[in-house]
Amino acid sequence: xxxxxxxxxxxxxxxxxxxxxxxxxxxxxxxxxxxxxxxxxxxxxxxxxxxxxxxxxxxxxxxxxxxxxxxxxxxxxxxxxxxxxxxxxxxxxxxxxxxxxxxxxxxxxxxxxxxxxxxxxxxxxxxxxxxxxxxxxxxxxxxxxxxxxxxxxxxxxxxxxxxxxxxxxxxxxxxxxxxxxxxxxxxxxxxxxxxxxxxxxxxxxxxxxxxxxxxxxxxxxxxxxxxxxxxxxxxxxxxxxxxxxxxxxxxxxxxxxxxxxxxxxxxxxxxxxxxxxxxxxxxxxxxxxxxxxxxxxxxxxxxxxxxxxxxxxxxxxxxxxxxxxxxxxxxxxxxxxxxxxxxxxxxxxxxxxxxxxxxxxxxxxxxxxxxxxxxxxxxxxxxxxxxxxxxxxxxxxxxxxxxxxxxxxxxxxxxxxxxxxxxxxxxxxxxxxxxxxxxxxxxxxxxxxxxxxxxxxxxxxxxxxxxxxxxxxxxxxxxxxxxxxxxxxxxxxxxxxxxxxxxxxxxxxxxxxxxxxxxxxxxxxxxxxxxxxxxxxxxxxxxxxxxxxxxxxxxxxxxxxxxxxxxxxxxxx
Amino acid sequence: xxxxxxxxxxxxxxxxxxxxxxxxxxxxxxxxxxxxxxxxxxxxxxxxxxxxxxxxxxxxxxxxxxxxxxxxxxxxxxxxxxxxxxxxxxxxxxxxxxxxxxxxxxxxxxxxxxxxxxxxxxxxxxxxxxxxxxxxxxxxxxxxxxxxxxxxxxxxxxxxxxxxxxxxxxxxxxxxxxxxxxxxxxx
Numbered sequence: 001x002x003x004x005x006x007x008x009x010x011x012x013x014x015x016x017x018x019x020x021x022x023x024x025x026x027x028x029x030x031x032x033x034x035x036x037x038x039x040x041x042x043x044x045x046x047x048x049x050x051x052x053x054x055x056x057x058x059x060x061x062x063x064x065x066x067x068x069x070x071x072x073x074x075x076x077x078x079x080x081x082x083x084x085x086x087x088x089x090x091x092x093x094x095x096x097x098x099x100x101x102x103x104x105x106x107x108x109x110x111x112x113x114x115x116x117x118x119x120x121x122x123x124x125x126x127x128x129x130x131x132x133x134x135x136x137x138x139x140x141x142x143x144x145x146x147x148x149x150x151x152x153x154x155x156x157x158x159x160x161x162x163x164x165x166x167x168x169x170x171x172x173x174x175x176x177x178x179x180x181x182x183x184x185x186x187x188x189x190x191x192x193x194x195x196x197x198x199x200x201x202x203x204x205x206x207x208x209x210x211x212x213x214x215x216x217x218x219x220x221x222x223x224x225x226x227x228x229x230x231x232x233x234x235x236x237x238x239x240x241x242x243x244x245x246x247x248x249x250x251x252x253x254x255x256x257x258x259x260x261x262x263x264x265x266x267x268x269x270x271x272x273x274x275x276x277x278x279x280x281x282x283x284x285x286x287x288x289x290x291x292x293x294x295x296x297x298x299x300x301x302x303x304x305x306x307x308x309x310x311x312x313x314x315x316x317x318x319x320x321x322x323x324x325x326x327x328x329x330x331x332x333x334x335x336x337x338x339x340x341x342x343x344x345x346x347x348x349x350x351x352x353x354x355x356x357x358x359x360x361x362x363x364x365x366x367x368x369x370x371x372x373x374x375x376x377x378x379x380x381x382x383x384x385x386x387x388x389x390x391x392x393x394x395x396x397x398x399x400x401x402x403x404x405x406x407x408x409x410x411x412x413x414x415x416x417x418x419x420x421x422x423x424x425x426x427x428x429x430x431x432x433x434x435x436x437x438x439x440x441x442x443x444x445x446x447x448x449x450x451x452x453x454x455x456x457x458x459x460x461x462x463x464x465x466x467x468x469x470x471x472x473x474x475x476x477x478x479x480x481x482x483x484x485x486x487x488x489x490x491x492x493x494x495x496x497x498x499x500x501x502x503x504x505x506x507x508x509x510x511x512x513x514x515x516x517x518x519x520x521x522x523x524x525x526x527x528x529x530x531x532x533x534x535x536x537x538x539x540x541x542x543x544x545x546x547x548x549x550x551x552x553x554x555x556x557x558x559x560x561x562x563x564x565x566x567x568x569x570x571x572x573x
Numbered sequence: 574x575x576x577x578x579x580x581x582x583x584x585x586x587x588x589x590x591x592x593x594x595x596x597x598x599x600x601x602x603x604x605x606x607x608x609x610x611x612x613x614x615x616x617x618x619x620x621x622x623x624x625x626x627x628x629x630x631x632x633x634x635x636x637x638x639x640x641x642x643x644x645x646x647x648x649x650x651x652x653x654x655x656x657x658x659x660x661x662x663x664x665x666x667x668x669x670x671x672x673x674x675x676x677x678x679x680x681x682x683x684x685x686x687x688x689x690x691x692x693x694x695x696x697x698x699x700x701x702x703x704x705x706x707x708x709x710x711x712x713x714x715x716x717x718x719x720x721x722x723x724x725x726x727x728x729x730x731x732x733x734x735x736x737x738x739x740x741x742x743x744x745x746x747x748x749x750x751x752x753x754x755x756x757x758x759x760x
Contacts (some may be wrong), residue, residue: 209625
């Protein structure tokens with residue numbers, strides 16, 4: 001077990017070691033400087049010529065957002081149509097049927113917003129064509145969209161006064177061609193060397209050693225999985241996601257996939273420092289994020305290694321930890337680590353079933369998504385963190401009696417209003433929709449009681465988790481929730497996904513755009529320093545007060561109540 | 574918005590060509606040469622006949638084989654519908670099921686003490702297709718298999734030890750299918 005703990009520490013260090021140089025590279029890409037992949041420029045020019053885009057024409061923040069929303073709408077319409085007619089399209093060796101409209105709505109939205117919440121199983125409800133042309137396509141472009149938004153923010157933070165913040169299409173395309181595509185190809189090769197299938201053949205029927213007849217689903221998995229992790233998307237090729245042995249064949253691939261899903265969220269923080277030539281600032285941000293991450297991951301790994309107290313009482317050998325929903329080749333420590341990493345960075349791929357993790361682990365998984373800015377998804381994680389920086393700057397300014405300034409720009413009422421709305425929007429979505437689901441569940445038990453796979457507090461956690469995952473655009477789930485055939489969940493989650501993605505991004509970019517246009521005030525002795533430990537503590541406090549505590553009552557009803565009911569029976573009863 | 578629509582559509586079309594068609598062909602082309610079995614998945618054969626995929630667990634319920642972990646798919650180890658039980662840790666029905674699995678194991682392996690039954694043998698994997706068991710989970714089954722097959726326990730223990738895989742910093746595990754294929758050869 002100690003070696004396995006070393007294993008997860010090693011995973012973290014490798015990620016940081018790759019993240020820093022990758023961040024330097026990305027800063028150069030977005031600044032338009034020379035990079036090693038400049039030979040791709042003709043391909044990009046081909047893109048622009050065909051689509052009639054002038055990549056050198058700069059946009060203000062409103063034009064960028066309009067361009068983003070338009071192209072997202074185009075992708076949505078295209079992908080929705082492909083999903084509802086998939087049965088008649090080529091590359092469907094397993095003869096899977098068309099998706100129903102409510103399911104296609106949920107699926108197209110979910111992949112479009114980089115969430116990849118899945119109310120279907122890839123083996124039986126998607127074809128190879130839609131897996132590639134819908135799911136995989138959206139995984140590339142939604143990750144590109146998030147990175148483009150981060151690039152606009154970086155541009156806006158430059159020390160000058162302007163309304164022109166680069167070209168959205170240029171940032172988007174370069175994110176895809178210069179970052180996502182090359183990383184995905186390299187990763188695909190490594191994964192195939194480790195046994196991941198890449199085939200267009202359908203199910204294979206075999207007779208097992210014991211004489212049973214079994215059908216084995218295969219498919220173009222090795223093309224799908226790299227971008228699933230590089231782009232922090234997380235939608236599984238198979239229903240069981242990264243627990244499936246063909247989607248995550250060994251401890252080594254688990255290690256590689258874990259690292260590959262964290263490198264971009266880490267890199268974007270460092271990219272900011274290289275881009276703005278401010279080398280202390282990213283370490284403040286990264287430090288706050290890492291402390292938050294450690295607060296979540298350490299108790300989770302401990303509770304998974306300890307195992308289920310109810311099973312310990314049965315008197316068997318529990319030294320492997322909590323093994324329900326886990327795979328032997330990964331073990332409990334690496335599964336607990338993955339459970340938190342995938343929820344803090346909004347990937348949402350799972351290498352163990354979160355529904356079966358211990359109550360406090362489930363709480364930490366939810367908390368990671370509720371805070372949604374410890375690392376965060378590529379691009380948007382830092383955008384969320386930016387909101388908390390704005391609030392922290394404002395509050396610190398009030399506390400010490402200085403004008404709140406960030407990077408030489410005054411923060412005024414308009415920015416604070418937007419920041420407050422964005423910060424409170426996430427709790428509102430999660431808690432309001434969870435309340436509606438509970439209401440429907442209680443008042444229409446005959447029609448809806450099949451929802452829950454588990455009774456009591458844990459059942460409540462299943463519903464709360466689903467909306468948390470939707471609003472945070474995460475995509476993992478307490479998969480016992482009977483959401484697969486349910487119109488209610490398809491439609492409500494679909495709307496939470498839309499609201500949870502676009503309103504925050506627009507708000508964040510609006511603040512950035514508004515600040516960029518303001519008069520630049522050079523740093524003086526009176527300026528609040530934002531790259532110090534003191535300010536880091538302040539940001540952390542703001543995050544805890546706003547993001548974490550607003551959810552505490554709801555969490556008390558779910559995982560916390562479950563934990564105490566399991567472990568201190570004598571006190572409760 | 575209007576002036577953004579046409580560029581968006583054209584950009585989407587080219588993106589589709591590059592990120593879906595071109596990228597997939599590149600990966601598939603490389604995979605044909607580097608992935609096992611040209612990318613079709615590595616198979617295990619006995620006397621020239623395919624008996625399974627190396628990575629995909631299969632159901633072993635007979636007493637003469639090393640049994641794998643319980644599976645939540647329907648039917649068990651259904652490799653075209655993966656998934657876990659998704660039972661919460663405090664679910665009373667689930668806990669009854671675990672107790673029943675322990676009791677069943679004790680009936681089939683009467684020489685084993687209860688405190689030696691490893692938890693992974695009575696809990697279901699996340700995929701329902703876990704190809705592996707831990708070395709402990711193999712060792713507790715040796716007396717039963719030795720009895721059924723009339724082999725010495727030492728011989729089987731040696732075979733089990735030969736099959737232990739220990740990845741760098743990862744947990745030790747044994748591929749059940751490969752172990753059972755070699756077990757059949759012991760006769």
